[in-house]
Amino acid sequence: MKQKYLWLVRRAYRALRHPKLRHRVWWRKLTQPIFERRLWKPCRDTVAIGLAIGLFFGVIPLIPQSLFAAIAAMRMKGNIPFAVAVTWLSNPVTNVPIWVAQLWLGNQVQDLFSLAPPEFAGTFHIPHLGVVNAATFMVGVLLSGIIAALLAFPIVHLFSAIMPHHLPKLPKLPQRARAIVPPRGSRSSGS
Template sequence: MSRISPPGYPRRSPAQTQLQLSRNPKLRGPKRSFRRRLQYFYWRLVRLRGSPDAIARGLACGVFAGLFPLFGLQIVVGILLAIALRGNKIVAAAGTWISNPLTYVPLYAFNFHVGQWLLNDDNQINISLSSWPEVEELGLTIISTLLVGCLTVGLVCAFCSYFLGFWLVRRVRDSHRSKRRRQD
């Protein structure tokens, strides 16, 4: 697809445009690049297709799936939930990024403690590798406690992210509409 330049402006190749941008002091430096990224994500949010409700449902599905210890399957689960609940699939995939290698340990430790609290299991788990059946039994206890905590925290965070996402999309789109009205 070719770009049409306004009358009086020369056509530039993408390489010339990139060179001109790199020479501009206003568009260089870490502060500028962070600001440009924020503007990019702002415009992506404004231009995202779908109703605010569908986008918020996708975000909630992604956050819910991201809080489960399903390494490598979180995006798939988030998209499948978004399909089932008619949410935005792209936002669902992005919502799973709530868990990443930097947040795995604190997130799942918190979920485990919530599971312990809900199951009234105040025992400190001591892992001794003396016998395999003991380790297997302890493994099932740890997994069930973690899954109860993940389900609870996932539901609460999905609920909160739905309303936060709905509010954010509506606010961004309304502000964009008001700016366009002022320009017209």
């Protein structure tokens, strides 16, 4: 699985640095933060941030979730591939259950604090659910995104504690050539 991940990351990295795009100034300014290598290598902290960002944007009903997650991961120094991949948690099969859970969560918060739905928010009728207020749904969307993002950190840290060789604390950096310096005592004084 690690080999497949690395293959996918390398392929995406090369596609973003394609020679036809590389010479364009606007593309370089837009993608310069993407090419920071540490945002592509999995380590505990960057994966936790990337997973939190991906889960947050994954439950929000937007069309370009992956794009927003990638931009947020760049800005917050999270792992970009994880942030983009997790947004696919919501897909045409899982959207309806996620939306029903968000509507339920919004209704629970509204009932808990005894809040009346705002008048300016529109209401719409959904079969088998009844009349739904848009503001209640949005409260559920934001709350579910925040809860999912906060759950990412303990999950990643627990996984890293159980399997530290799969998800290290720090990214593995390439070994650099070290200059061979003789010890201080072994220097011969010029005679």
